[in-house]
Amino acid sequence: MYVVLETICDLHTQYPEISAKCSDNTRIVAFNFVKTCGIVSLYKSVMITYQLNKICEMLVPKIKELIRQGHFKDAAYWTINLQITHLFGIFDIIFPLILQDKVPLAEMYLNAAKDLALPTVQFLDSLLDKQKTVFEHCDEILTKYEYKDVKHTVLTYRPMSKLVTRLAKTYKIDSHFTPNLNFTKACSYMHFLWHKYRDGGMSCDAYRELARDAASTKPLQMDLITNVASYGDFDEVKYWINYFNIPLEEIADDIREDLKRHQPSENSDEIEMLNISSSSETTSAVNNGGATNKSKRANATIPNNYLTLALPIDCVILIDDRAKFHEMLEYLQGQLLIAFDSEWKPSVCNENVISLLQIATPYRVYLLDCLSSQLSDELWQQLGQRVFNNLEILKVGFSLHQDLRMLHKSLPLQLNLNAKTCYLDLRELWRRLKYLQIVKFPFGCGSNSGGSLCALTELCLGKKIGQIKS
Template sequence: MDKDISEITDKWKNMNQTHIDTDEKIGPYLDKYFMKYKKTIYDSALSLFYALDTRNLRKSHKHEPISIQALKCFKDFVDRNQATIEEAFLEQKVILPACQFAIYRESETWISTICKYYHVESLPKADRIRLLQKTVNEKKFSSAAWFAIYAKVIREFNLQDIYVPLICQTRISVVEQLMKQDPAIAQDVVACMDKYIDNAGELASFARDIPGANFCLLNDKGIAKFAKRLAREYKVPIQICPRIDYNAKMNAIKFLFRRRYEQRKPMDKRTWETMIDSVFDLDSPASEDNNLVLELIYDLTNYQQYEEARRLAHLHRIPENKWPKLLLSNRSSPDRPLSRLGSGKIISDRNPKLVSVEPEKYSVDLPDDKIFYINSHEKFKEMNSYITKHPLLAIDTEWKPKLGLLNECNPKAALVQIACQDRIFVVDAVELCRDSEWATFVNAIINNPNLIKLGFSIHNDLRAISELIADMNIETKPESFIDYAQFHKSLVQAFKIPLPDYPASSGGLSKLAYTVLGKYLVKDDQYTNWAMRPLTTDKIIYAATDAYVLLEIHEKLESWCQERAINYEVLMKALLKKDSTKNKVNIK
């Protein structure tokens, strides 16, 4: 056997030195070895694995290590010859060393393959648990997780001894492999993380004995962010993770409060009320909700927002003996006007040192009667018929803003805006959420390769539309989209087009509009609950503007290219052949 193994290793070395494709050429020698020792295939294969591992045969710059190639050949050989291989020769004295070898390699590929082909499940459960405990004691936590999964002992072991150290090492993908095995495990992991919310120091203290612990992420903010993601992704009930839920709601309240009471252009009252009310579930409130509401009532009272404080107190049935004294003494006082709040509380969103001259505001160059609000089946049908006749469109969507709460769903489009050269359509996706014309819209426009569609971060808009029609059995295969979030950068990098400076405070589409058109978009209504009805005329025009400005940006960029003798049409066609969500252009 040693002679055969030496022959294999010598062949592999020679092939590497002569730059032959070893992945293909070494296979026949491995097959020959496995066929020769077919009657003792399991013992012989393990001997080969050990020998290849101990002979320090390094991976070449082009090929996998020979031990991995041997493992793959072993799998293929057993699969091809399953009917003639006598598993009776597979004894416990072979299985245990095979498991130990795979665990030592700390590789999921090795552990999963050995567990499957060496029939590790045939070992007594006590032996498998004993081996798992030994792996944990040796602090090989990734190997322990994989062995627990593939050796089928995941429910017979205290997994907290495995996943907590993995969290300290930020081996999150391995933790999630455990969570996917059973919803109960996912809940256990999130419940464990819940203990460390605002108490990351305890976890960091535990991590001192964990090799490879990532202390940079073991802080309150990092733990809270990670725990919230897991709780949302695995739909863990709020009752299991009250601290995570409390933390998420508190952050949402702080964010909304700043938007409403500490911004130069405050959030409108209707949006504030619908958004702040959506933070809490009035039908089944969490245990800490009243405390959060009470804190908010005190903050509102300090800002002399007495009417809103009373509204929330009544809505959440906060007894008057818990109200702030200042609120009790102002039972009938109205809210103080926002414009009269202390200037020290206002957060300026424009740095006057960076912008010496106030830039011009962008407005749609169309009369109001060319902006159509689509809120009926007949209007929707007419719109679809009209816009399919135009080869160039711009698409945008609006949705209810996300607050980062545990029970939030993925955003659905509340408005869909489509602009062509002479008209803008604003589709009320809330009113028409079940309309049959969505099938026509998707097939004739979204999936139509002959219509060029412009967008900005278009993948977000397409996702919102997909969520809207998710249960309507309509397949989306987006074609011919150009994402200007990336495309204009490609033009600048490829052709060195000189662009004007832009306000450092602006960003996104507003920044692009200023960069290309020299005008900025008014984004005061950006943070609006777009699912509210009815919508004001101002908000409809705001939504329409975000779509139409893309057509003007497109026209301006086209004229710039023509001035520089660049064939913009050819450039567009080349771009459309690429992934429309990336828009990476390589032009020489």
């Protein structure tokens, strides 16, 4: 085959006029000779040498025959090279390639047939509807088209959701075109929040605020209630039923029965009136946007083994207007060392945007409201130029790569990301010290501790960061 390829290339080089002298019949013979060889370079050489693009109309039926015979890979290469992808639909080439686990080739095809990107993503997202399994959604299609060499591992939820995520990101498809993927992401996110709250890594108020934002639709609200009920926290179940104002008859029978079983006998009527006259504590909490935390974690006070702020409260300054921003710039520009951290509320479907930037010196803490409309692009550019890009100021942080990436993406700071000498990442320094094993920490060896900032502060200062109140 390689000899044939070399001969064809030599023919075209030595006799360029051969292309013009070829008859359509000769072109068909050339196509038939190599149509299923699988060598892309040979396809291209034959196409150029024999000018197969002149007989596209004659080749379309032959490519459809390749599809009927299950040669989807070859059909994809021919349609791409001949630039006739617009003549074939999702179920002709793209979906069969996905079923055969030839995803890279399917993506190459979509790069050539960009008009099919959105319909493809929408169709694949429809397979993620959890009323059926992915395979059950595809059963009718598989029967109709009789695809060959289907890899059934592809027809499961996890690989299909990953594919939809990647394609939507690659082709910049808006999240409202992928409702089933959005639902899955939101459910997973709420389950993550619940586990983090149960493990003590998040306060009740923080958990409920984030969960309320994530549960933006009725199905998500029902999933949240079902998930919480599966862990037996029926006080929390009652809170969410009241907050979302969901009629009790819409709650699953098993959850209603569990609520009755876990209700004290003297308050048995309360279950029947959850949406009308719940206890004053819960009702007041719902009206205020959050219920009283009934867990032990929320009522517990911060013990002495947690770090507290050593500065008076007037040293913590909120920056939300132009005058305060200029005053802060003048102060920071005279510092040799500052620490910074950024905060953003996680978003399930949209891109995360920084909402708060914290900058600290030994004597002041600045909280910059990144969402304030009074802070113009010009002010942020000054902060980038006079502070972050200033080589004479050492900027200290923990896991700086993530913070700098988010700052660069969210704010017009115009950061010089190559100016690495003016940044000190405590996490990276700690990793190197643990590897060298030449430093003894004041409150432990540090070799078996976790890699969090909380663990580092405990090793160095003997106290943890209070995560419940943070």
